[in-house]
Amino acid sequence: MSAALVGAAVVGASVLGSAPASALNWKCTSSSSTIDDAGYSGPWGDNWDFTVKNCVARSGGYVYAKATVSWDAPPWYSGTDLSETFDSAHFRLYLNHSDAGPDTVLLRKDFNIQPALAAMNGSGSGNGSWTSSTIKKSVGSKSAYADGALRLNWDEDGKGVRQYDFKGTGSV
Incomplete structure (x- = not known):
């Protein structure tokens, strides 16, 4: 067999060995x-209700993660320009490995969600959601789990970025 043909067979095997993200069994x-x-700090209620769904999956020696963030803004925010509510707004998605001490971060990716938060869902209701792209890491036989955090820098509070952690998945 020629070297080119052997190389093509090896590449083809690795491509076929990885399941597409849509075919994975997500946890x-x-x-x-x-x-x-x-x-x-005005007179109206100003609490945001956030829900984060962190997901992890494994295919062979690869681990995948994705997340969905949904929110319900205060009712009086509806129909207002929310582009200046945050100086920055990101969701940080992690792939971690559980260790005896502090867990090891295998991969992390920040996603800019400020435009999604400002746009809401287009209905003016104050509700919205955003889903990350899928991240992937070769981990061999190590177990890993997905974790995530909102990193919000509120406009005019003078405190910089604040991190709000959400529950991680179980390990795969």
């Missing part, structure tokens, strides 16, 4: 938190 955990708009 998910959802958690919720009510978060105060730290940049607002």
